[in-house]
Amino acid sequence: MLGTNGVHGVSHPRVDDRAGVPPGTASFYFRTRKALLHAAAARVAELDVADFSRMAELAEDPAAQFTGTAGLARIVMYVNSEPWLTRAKARYELALLAGRDPELATTLDESAQRLYTLARDVVAHWHPDGSAPDPALVEDQAIATLALINGIMLTFVAGQPAVDSADHLDRLIQGVIAGVAVVRERGAGCEG
Amino acid sequence: MLGTNGVHGVSHPRVDDRAGVPPGTASFYFRTRKALLHAAAARVAELDVADFSRMAELAEDPAAQFTGTAGLARIVMYVNSEPWLTRAKARYELALLAGRDPELATTLDESAQRLYTLARDVVAHWHPDGSAPDPALVEDQAIATLALINGIMLTFVAGQPAVDSADHLDRLIQGVIAGVAVVRERGAGCEG
Numbered sequence: 168m169l170g171t172n173g174v175h176g177v178s179h180p181r182v183d184d185r186a187g188v189p190p191g192t193a194s195f196y197f198r199t200r201k202a203l204l205h206a207a208a209a210r211v212a213e214l215d216v217a218d219f220s221r222m223a224e225l226a227e228d229p230a231a232q233f234t235g236t237a238g239l240a241r242i243v244m245y246v247n248s249e250p251w252l253t254r255a256k257a258r259y260e261l262a263l264l265a266g267r268d269p270e271l272a273t274t275l276d277e278s279a280q281r282l283y284t285l286a287r288d289v290v291a292h293w294h295p296d297g298s299a300p301d302p303a304l305v306e307d308q309a310i311a312t313l314a315l316i317n318g319i320m321l322t323f324v325a326g327q328p329a330v331d332s333a334d335h336l337d338r339l340i341q342g343v344i345a346g347v348a349v350v351r352e353r354g355a356g357c358e359g
Numbered sequence: 360m361l362g363t364n365g366v367h368g369v370s371h372p373r374v375d376d377r378a379g380v381p382p383g384t385a386s387f388y389f390r391t392r393k394a395l396l397h398a399a400a401a402r403v404a405e406l407d408v409a410d411f412s413r414m415a416e417l418a419e420d421p422a423a424q425f426t427g428t429a430g431l432a433r434i435v436m437y438v439n440s441e442p443w444l445t446r447a448k449a450r451y452e453l454a455l456l457a458g459r460d461p462e463l464a465t466t467l468d469e470s471a472q473r474l475y476t477l478a479r480d481v482v483a484h485w486h487p488d489g490s491a492p493d494p495a496l497v498e499d500q501a502i503a504t505l506a507l508i509n510g511i512m513l514t515f516v517a518g519q520p521a522v523d524s525a526d527h528l529d530r531l532i533q534g535v536i537a538g539v540a541v542v543r544e545r546g547a548g549c550e551g
Binding site: 172173174175256259260262263264265266267272307310311313314315316317318319321322324325326329330338339341342343344345346347348349350351 | 367448502503505511514516537543
């Protein structure tokens with residue numbers, strides 16, 4: 168309801184109606200509107216964490232084709248299909264409320280941290296020569312990769328997807344990781 | 360009001376109060392709540408377009424230090440300061456409404472197109488050797504640059520800025536542009 172109709176579309180009576188429970192049930196469990204929206208945020212975070220755990224398992228299995236940048240790209244592309252698209256819209260609705268509600272921000276931060284960790288792991292394992300990468304470089308690559316992913320997901324939510332396949336997105340993610348390394352080396356070269 | 364308090368914080372009486380005009384003025388000019396929010400969107404778009412025009416002028420003047428990727432990075436960093444930060448929050452509030460209101464989407468699309476054009480110009484002029492770049496490559500570089508920028512602006516709005524200086528962001532933007540080209544060449548090499 169939050170993803171489809173926005174914050175305005177959520178009320179205790181509507182939740183009762185949608186869930187097919189007796190009138191008054193939602194307000195019995197969640198007294199205030201704030202409590203109802205916090206419960207929705209907790210549920211979004213719970214679903215996200217379950218998905219990320221499943222993705223992390225798949226990433227361990229090369230046959231599952233969820234490893235590396237290609238795996239990350241496939242995960243992001245899911246957000247352009249249901250039920251993930253509506254969930255992403257709900258997450259943005261909640262994120263805007265969270266700017267005025269620190270408790271809500273904390274609840275949502277858990278899923279954000281999981282996505283960051285996922286991106287960071289992919290970046291850290293990307294270095295093809297097996298060399299131990301510079302931590303500051305990995306940090307920069309992870310920041311850029313995560314910003315790219317969030318920017319792409321925003322185009323899905325807006326109904327104007329900037330990429331149409333996991334392969335396309337994979338090339339962009341690889342480009343970001345490779346390019347941030349190139350620019351950093353060039354900078355280091357100038358300093359030396 | 361929209362950026363600070365969200366859609367819930369906007370009402371005809373509050374607008375009258377904030378603007379210091381007689382009660383009923385806002386509802387005289389904007390009959391419905393929808394009309395009031397559409398007017399807010401039109402104003403956001405107007406301010407954005409004025410800013411982008413000014414930036415484009417500055418980009419013509421090398422002394423203004425608003426050229427190329429460094430200029431783009433400086434523009435984006437402004438969004439982490441007022442009044443641009445609150446305006447960005449208002450834009451996200453409106454963008455979520457726009458998913459259920461095509462007319463609103465059209466109004467907001469104008470500023471989005473301006474930002475895309477700005478990113479695309481920077482990318483097209485970036486090719487250092489002066490060669491005519493492959494249009495498909497420029498398109499990919501622009502998509503990735505824009506997604507990066509939008510992802511970074513999202514971290515500003517969320518109060519957790521992923522970059523703290525224009526120099527840092529400039530390196531990430533350069534990395535994205537350079538890297539997307541590298542990965543594309545590598546792909547072309549494999550095909551040939």
